[in-house]
Amino acid sequence: MFVRRSCGRCHDGALPGNFVVPRERSGGLMAGGLLTRGRLTLAIASMALVLFALSLGIGPDGLGLPADATARRLILLEIRLPRAILGFLVGGTLGLCGAVLQGYLRNPLAEPGLLGVSGGASLGAVVAIHSGVAGAFALALPLGGLLGAGAATLAVVLLAGERSAPISLILAGVAISSLAAALTALALNLAPNPFASVEILYWTMGSLSDRSLLHVWIAAPLMLVGSALLMWTGSSLDALTLGEDAAQNLGADLTRLRRVIVAGVSLGVGAATAVAGSIGFVGLVVPHLLRPLAGFEPRRLLAPSFFGGAALVLAADVAVRIVSPSGDVKLGVVTALVGAPFFFWLVVATRRELVR
Amino acid sequence: MRLAAENISVRLGAREVVGDASLVIEPGEIVAVIGPNGAGKSTLLKALAGLLAPFAGRVLLNGEDVSGLDRRRLARAIAYLPQERAVGWPVSVERIVALGRMPHAGPLAQVTPADRAAIDAALSAMDLLGLAMRRADRLSGGELARALLARALAQEASILIADEPTAGLDMAHVLQLFTHLERLAAAGHGIVVAVHDLSLALRHCRRSVLLHDGRILAAGPSADVVTSENLARAFGISARIGKLDDVSIVLAERSLT
Numbered sequence: 001m002f003v004r005r006s007c008g009r010c011h012d013g014a015l016p017g018n019f020v021v022p023r024e025r026s027g028g029l030m031a032g033g034l035l036t037r038g039r040l041t042l043a044i045a046s047m048a049l050v051l052f053a054l055s056l057g058i059g060p061d062g063l064g065l066p067a068d069a070t071a072r073r074l075i076l077l078e079i080r081l082p083r084a085i086l087g088f089l090v091g092g093t094l095g096l097c098g099a100v101l102q103g104y105l106r107n108p109l110a111e112p113g114l115l116g117v118s119g120g121a122s123l124g125a126v127v128a129i130h131s132g133v134a135g136a137f138a139l140a141l142p143l144g145g146l147l148g149a150g151a152a153t154l155a156v157v158l159l160a161g162e163r164s165a166p167i168s169l170i171l172a173g174v175a176i177s178s179l180a181a182a183l184t185a186l187a188l189n190l191a192p193n194p195f196a197s198v199e200i201l202y203w204t205m206g207s208l209s210d211r212s213l214l215h216v217w218i219a220a221p222l223m224l225v226g227s228a229l230l231m232w233t234g235s236s237l238d239a240l241t242l243g244e245d246a247a248q249n250l251g252a253d254l255t256r257l258r259r260v261i262v263a264g265v266s267l268g269v270g271a272a273t274a275v276a277g278s279i280g281f282v283g284l285v286v287p288h289l290l291r292p293l294a295g296f297e298p299r300r301l302l303a304p305s306f307f308g309g310a311a312l313v314l315a316a317d318v319a320v321r322i323v324s325p326s327g328d329v330k331l332g333v334v335t336a337l338v339g340a341p342f343f344f345w346l347v348v349a350t351r352r353e354l355v356r
Numbered sequence: 357m358r359l360a361a362e363n364i365s366v367r368l369g370a371r372e373v374v375g376d377a378s379l380v381i382e383p384g385e386i387v388a389v390i391g392p393n394g395a396g397k398s399t400l401l402k403a404l405a406g407l408l409a410p411f412a413g414r415v416l417l418n419g420e421d422v423s424g425l426d427r428r429r430l431a432r433a434i435a436y437l438p439q440e441r442a443v444g445w446p447v448s449v450e451r452i453v454a455l456g457r458m459p460h461a462g463p464l465a466q467v468t469p470a471d472r473a474a475i476d477a478a479l480s481a482m483d484l485l486g487l488a489m490r491r492a493d494r495l496s497g498g499e500l501a502r503a504l505l506a507r508a509l510a511q512e513a514s515i516l517i518a519d520e521p522t523a524g525l526d527m528a529h530v531l532q533l534f535t536h537l538e539r540l541a542a543a544g545h546g547i548v549v550a551v552h553d554l555s556l557a558l559r560h561c562r563r564s565v566l567l568h569d570g571r572i573l574a575a576g577p578s579a580d581v582v583t584s585e586n587l588a589r590a591f592g593i594s595a596r597i598g599k600l601d602d603v604s605i606v607l608a609e610r611s612l613t
Contacts, residue, residue: 106444239458241445242507245438248407250458250511251431296445 095309098283103298116176124148145274206332226268234299281339364413456510
């Protein structure tokens with residue numbers, strides 16, 4: 001989409017209507033825009049925190065809490081807090097993973113599901129539902145998801161090999177995703193009863209309702225570790241802007257970068273999908289929304305994308321509870337419904353820019 | 357610094373693309389790597405830059421094997437300009453050039469006055485000061501080539517390895533480039549360039565290395581390498597090599613095949 005290539009042997013084709021923007025002194029460098037970038041991150045993080053508070057405050061009966069102290073404590077700690085924490089971390093992880101993968105592949109259409117991890121996690125959870133294990137104990141679902149994510153990661157790594165180009169990782173991811181999707185469909189197909197199929201279907205739509213602090217304990221550390229790993233990829237991703245050879249010449253270790261990305265995305269997306277189901281569009285759309293504000297360099301997008309993803313998922317989860325207090329509308333449906341119009345706008349904006 | 361390839365062979369897949377090549381780049385000289393398409397020039401340059409590990413032989417930087425060197429140290433010693441000219445995101449020219457400072461950056465990646473000076477110098481050397489804030493996707497092919505070259509210059513490495521840096525440049529900018537390279541060489545840098553314009557090799561490069569089918573066919577002072585006999589063997593052409601007043605020129609006359 002944005003790739004500008006020249007083989008060096010083709011003719012010079014000066015684009016019409018070139019213009020020169022006056023040169024800025026401060027914001028024009030690697031970290032010259034540190035202050036403004038910090039401010040942007042701060043603004044988005046505050047937004048996410050406000051939505052976090054709102055998420056704590058909102059329930060099926062609208063804003064507010066019961067008067068009774070015991071009930072209030074119970075609802076806040078046992079129901080709303082896990083939901084808000086998971087919303088924040090799941091959204092943040094997905095936003096960050098999207099930004100990292102888009103940077104790594106130099107492709108604005110990359111998204112967290114690309115490595116097959118979310119497909120694997122979905123399959124693991126669906127198998128748990130299908131086999132009835134999910135009914136046996138409460139954490140069987142997320143644990144099944146984590147197992148599935150781990151298996152998918154292993155398969156992708158084995159398929160793609162250690163030192164090959166990024167594209168091989170994606171091909172392996174697509175292959176594993178397709179297989180996982182087919183097996184998930186098979187499970188749905190062979191569901192023992194209609195309740196199981198409805199449960200499977202709902203689970204794949206993604207939701208944060210009825211999650212406990214146990215879910216948080218299982219998933220939060222993995223998402224935090226995954227995100228922390230990915231936050232360190234910034235400078236290598238920036239260097240990759242100029243291609244793999246140039247990046248290596250600038251000192252980037254591409255083998256290590258690949259390992260860190262696979263590990264970070266697997267931990268983060270695997271855990272996020274295992275507790276919340278597949279929540280689409282967040283990882284794809286958040287980096288796009290932030291690019292006009294943060295700039296195009298991958299590194300500048302990482303922290304804003306984390307908090308932007310958190311804000312988007314928390315907002316969607318608040319919206320879910322307002323629109324459908326009974327819990328019939330699933331979170332993943334709303335994130336896609338909110339995300340798609342942004343994408344329409346993006347398509348139109350890009351088209352306008354390309355025509356000029 | 358002194359960069360030396362000792363009898364290196366490089367394989368891509370099962371194919372030996374460069375075989376038994378030896379080459380030394382001393383500080384203060386410009387060496388041209390010439391040869392027909394597919395002769396192995398780019399592969400040789402990548403191996404010199406430490407990006408491709410040779411299957412046999414060694415590449416030594418001041419006597420140390422580059423494969424064992426710390427990446428950042430290597431990045432500060434050798435700047436490499438790939439032939440592929442792709443910019444993944446529409447960042448500004450200035451930011452492309454600023455990437456060249458990455459090997460010098462501290463943990464917080466703050467811009468030091470040295471960074472600022474190197475970036476300005478590189479922009480100015482490649483005649484890009486007026487284009488500094490232009491987005492990469494709004495550059496012409498030659499402008500993009502200069503921006504990427506400026507990145508390699510901003511790296512301020514002792515050795516510069518450039519794969520066809522003149523491709524896509526207009527005549528004025530080719531001259532400007534070689535003037536700058538000569539200035540760098542005079543300041544003690546070692547420079548390797550792959551070029552197709554053999555007149556440039558004759559005029560600006562002290563030594564030339566002629567590759568053919570992955571082997572070094574001839575190496576030495578450019579005037580001894582760029583000869584009608586060698587060009588006939590390597591390129592299969594009959595070429596006229598002469599002087600117009602004082603200026604060496606090479607003219608491909610006709611194909612011998």
